Amino acid sequence: MKIFRRVIISLLSIASAFLICAILIKIQRNSPIEVYKALYAYGLGSWFSLSSTLNTATPLIFTGVSAAVAFASGVINLGQHGQLLMGAILTAILGVYLNLPGLIGIPVLVVFGGFAGALWAGVAAVLKKFYRMDEFISTLMLNFIAEYFTIYLATYPFLDKKAYVPATRLIKRIYFMPDVSGLSLAFFVAIFSALISYWYIKKTRSGYELRMMGHNINFARIGGCSVELNTTLVLLLTGFLSGLAGGLLILGGTQHRFMKGIGANFGWDGVMIAIIANNSIIETLFYGLFFGALKNGAIGMEFETAVPSEFILLLQAVIVLVVVGARSAIEYYTQWIRSLAKLKKVVSGND
Amino acid sequence: MRKVFLVLLIILTISILGAPRRVAYVINGSLGDQSFYDSGYSGIKQLEKEFGVQTRVIECNFDPSLYYPSLRTAAQWADVIFVISYGFEEELKEIATKFPNKIWVNIDTVVQDEKGIISSIDYREEEGAFLAGAVAAMVTTMTQLPGINPQKIIGAVGGDDDIVIRSFVHGYEQGAKYIDPEIQVKVIYVGTWDDPAKGKQAALQLYAQGADVVFQIAALTGFGVLQAAQEVGKYAIGVDSNQNPLVPGHVITSDLKEVGQSIYKIFKMIIDGTFEKGKVYSFGVKEGIVGLAVDDYTKKILPAETVDKILKLQEMVANGTIVVKPYVP
Amino acid sequence: MAFVEMSKIYKVYPPNVVALNGVDLSLERGEIHSIVGENGAGKSTLVRILYGMIKPSSGEIKIDGEKVQISNPSEAMKLGIGMVHQEFMLIPSFKVFENIILGQERSTLGFINRKKAAKTVQQIIDQYGFGVDSNTVVSQLSVAAQQKVEIIKQLYKKAKVLILDEPTAVLTPQESDELFEQITRLKGQGKTIVFISHKLDEVLKISDRITVLRKGQRVTTLENKDVNAIELAKMMIGRNLSQISKRESQPGKEVLSIKHLSVRSNRTNKEVLSNVNLSVRAGEIVGIAGVEGNGQYELVQSIVGTIRPYSGEIIVNDTDLTQAPIRERRKLICYVPQDRKYSGLALKATMLENMIMTHHLKDEFKKGLLALDWKKAYSYAKQAAEQFDILYRSLDEKPEVLSGGNQQKVVVAREFSLGYTLIVLDQPTRGLDIASTEYIRRLILQMRDAGKAILLVSADLDELMQLSDRLYVIKDGKIVAHIDPSKADIHTIGNYMLGVVN
Secondary structure, three states, X not given: OHHHHHHHHHHHHHHHHHHHHHHHHHHXXXXXXXXXXHHHHHHOOOHHHHHHHHHXXXXXXXXXXXXXXXXXXXXXXXXXXXXHHHHHHHHHHHHHHOOOOHHHHHHHHXXXXXXXXXXXXXXXXXXXXXXXXXXXXXXXXXXXXXXXHHHHHHXXXXXXXXXXXXXXXXXXXXXXXXXXXXEEHHHHHHHHHHHHHHHHHHHEHHHHHHHHHHHOHHHHHHOOOOHHHHHHHHHHHHHHHHHHHHHXXXXXXXXXXXXXXXXXXXXXXXXXXXXXXXXXXXXXXXXHHHHHXXXXXHHHHHHHHOOOOOHHHHHHHHXXXXXXXXXXXXXXXXXXXXXXXHHHHXXXXXX | OXXXXXXXXXXXXXXXXXXXXXXXXXXXXXXXXXXXXXXXXXXXHHHHHHHOOEEEEEEOOOOHHHHHHHHHHHHHHOOEEEEEOOOOHHHHHHXXXXXXXXXXXXXXXXXXXXXXXXEEEEEOHHHHHHHHHHHHHHHHHOOOOOOOOOOOEEEEXXXXXXXXHHHHHHHHHHHHHHHOOOOEEEEEEOOOOOOHHHHHHHHHHHHHOOOOEEEEEOHHHHHHHHHHHHHHOOEEEEEEOOOOOOOOOOEEEEEEEOHHHHHHHHHHHHHHOOOOOOOEEEEOOOOOOEEEEOOHHHHHHOOHHHHHHHHHHHHHHHOOOOOOOOOOO | OOOEEEEEEEEEEOOOEEEEEEEEEEEOOOOEEEEEOOOOOOHHHHHHHXXXXXXXXXXXXXXXXXXXXXXXXXXXXXXXXXXXXXXXXOOOOOEHHHHHHOXXXXXXXOEEOHHHHHHHHHXXXXXXXXXXXXXXXXXXXXXXXXXXXXXXXXXXXXXXXXXXXXXXXXXXXXXXXXXXXXHHHHHHOOOEEEEEOOOHHHHHHHOOEEEEEEOOEEEEEEEHHHOOHHHHHHHHHOOOOOOOOOOOOOOOOEEEEEEEEEEEOOOOOOEEEEEEEEEEEOOXXXXXXXXXXXXXXXXXXXXXXXXXXXXXXXXXXXXXXXXXXHHHHOOOEEEEOOOHHHHHOOOOOOHHHHHHOOHHHOHHHEEOXXXXXXXXXXXXXXXXXXXXXXXXXXXXXXXXXXXXXXXXHHHHHHHHOOOOOXXXXXXXXXXXXXXXXXXXXXXXXXXXXXXXXXXXXXXXXXXXHHHOOEEEEEEOOEEEEEEOHHHOOHHHHHHHHHOOOO
16 A cells, blocks of 8 residues: 555656646747657667666666665765776776686676775775764765776876777776677666665665664664664675676676766766655666666657757756655645544534 | 759759758767867758758767767767767767768767778867967067066966877977977866866966966866956967957967868768768868967957968968878877 | 633644644633643643644634734734743843843844843843842853743733743742742732643642643633642543552562763763662662752663763673673663653654564574564564554554554563563653553563563652662762662652752
């Protein structure tokens, strides 16, 4: 029943966001139907569109799940961006120099990417444990360090002299992630990681402790949960997930090398998705796919209708506002209506 | 009336011959830089006007995750695709191979695939930069101009530290030394293409170090260089488009790279049937694609004899009297 | 005609908590009108509606026969209604008169004539005989004097109705007496006083009329002379208080032993517990009495492990826990914390998740290497919820929708079913209605009879007297007395608490 309600709320919110944006399109003298048709056609409409969407959604799912797990545990890890970059750069560098057969090399490189992310988040964990520094600030600041550090690596020591932009050399061909007619295996890794995370947080004893920390840290501490250890664990785990996103971006993306800007906005989009999803992993998965479809469909939409693809950013923003707003608004108004009904009952009961 | 008829005739021939009707312009960055990307865009608009083709511009806004889907969608939609492909050469090759019947024109860098599908427009930017360096060197020694100090220092602000920018700098230095071997050239690479605030900061730093003229080679970031020149009463040289009017009295000249012109030129060849797939088209001062913008704004700043000297230099580069050495990484 | 007339006031807090159910209240000029009732009876809600802090769901308010809408406190002020809250709203670094004129400055051309203002304020102070100097800085005043400043502030604003919300809660008996004198004087000047309290003796001492509320409904309004304390209490709780009887305790072996325990405050580095020695044996309830803030909290926290003592030993079942982490301690100790919302429950998690806390450390709920046996957890939680009479709809429900009493039962059910010999209770019945309180007290006795060792910290002396087999009194972090409650009376204990005797 509860799940049903949540699905309904989400769908209604998305629908109303689309409606609001339809009005804006209309004001701009374009046809909303054409725009949405193109969005659908290029986002989901064909196997090519669908597979591109799933590929686009892959890093979003990782960073989204990373943020969702962290937030649900009351750990404010905002360092997905930096952790992703660190994962990406390590994988990119090892992918050039490491000599392993592809079958072993690919998983090894992916895991190394994850470790790089975990290690980077681990810096925040160390700062928290020994210097009581809030992870909210430290992860945020570590993003900047990672950003410039990786650009430095790609511009100077590991620069591909033949590249036109700061970039490392192409990784070995054997490490390119295989795909199933255009759909990268990285997507399946993402789904698998999300499901594992879901199981961990929902079913395990440690996951239970994490969630209770997220609800009320004093309750968890008094109840005997290892709060400090768990916080470290969450940082490492969510850092690992973001690092995986980076590693897979190199192996499974289209660049196969680290280049400036490769992290795009995946980190922050992930945080946004986790917030819309109310830190639920399954919803994060859904919104990751949904936003992937929007991002991917936007380009085709621009070709077909000449509506600029920036419009999608607007649509995204409206969706975020409506979904998050609707959640509390619906809660508020159902309670308000229930209180009115109760009042009526009490008043009539007295007469 | 005759002209209209001619245009109609051209359009008709094109459609009968199955000539291109849809043109896409896919860029790694974003429009609005008033130089490089915008210059190409003006060419695209010209195609629309003159040949009646449908055009679309896809801006990737420096987001690598958009490169592949953008190209792929462009390939589905358009007949001719002009690409500014910094950083996505691999993707370009991959998709061009999948869509070999489309016409692929890569701009500003040379991308060559095994099957010879992609053509490239390569600019001899070192030639324009040479001229810019010569102008800068002349100006920094003209202490009679307001704001010029006796130090023989000129500067340049680059976007990224990459091959194209290095070849600009290479030409710029050659030009400066051609005028006066004692000239010192200071370069700052800011590492971003769309942040005027950082460009301004870098330029201010160069001016503070004694440079009188700063050459901007940083797209939108470079707009801050022009602003900085105005703020401290010094001089700047624009890039790609004619930026002289943007900050009148402080932008001496602009090192033009007429991306739009070259797009137009190539498209005309496609219509004429003289276009060759897989070829590298090299454009420089001689072809009138690269060169300095010398206009009334320039003449207001510099005395007439200096302007003449500049134009003469430009001619010497065009006719081969002066050979500018290209940058070899 | 009554001065203030509130009729048929309803208040439903979303989603469905009925705080006021058609309450009438009428106030005359120059009377002291007390409102009494249990926690949650609706006293505060009712007066806050009058003061414009809360909007009623329905009902009307008339002043001098005229219908009024009071939507915020400043409108209430304009109608001559003033309120003194339990928490004072004074600026400590300001002088008395500055605090009083704050927000009501009378200025000429934007300048405040401070001398004149101080004089006007002093006149009011003298007129009502408050005995406060208008030029003193507020931070130097005692709590009682600060309360007076609050009252003066309302008078300065020309309040005709003065609402006092539990004013004596922060006062000593002598200070309370002084307050009553002043209230009586104000009444003499024609002011109307609304006095809220749950201390029945005070109410009977000063009121002209008394309104009794129970569960959001008005039971009655009566003249003071018509009633006595026992009748009033009966009206408040709706039935006679039943007596909890207890058997003689049969203490067994020592379960908790605290030796030379000393704790320093992290902030001030002052000793908050010094050289505390106590022991609790199986099958007995040991009470800790004391004025709040004398080290009880630190004592409990050191046992549970959130505070590290700097010297001494804490031994439970022969295991030295002095340096053990909380997790290890919770494998030996059942613990009901004093604030269920702060650390007793996760209000937004499910009932099941709340019930399984600490139990999840037990081997019986492990499944495989990492997983928790949710099926087993569910059947345990269901059985415990039934055993402890928790009123709930489903284990997926969130505790935030439960009443306070049921929330506390969730905590108690969880902790008691852990089954460890040592039970530490910190204010186990605070803020609960009488029925829940009684229920929990009976449970505590049952646990004792089942052989548990129980340490009970409570601010409620009656509770301590009723339940404890032995009683320690704590003052300034030291144990000052060890008493057999069956042989002592409440006044002796009070004297120890206040440090009157040594």
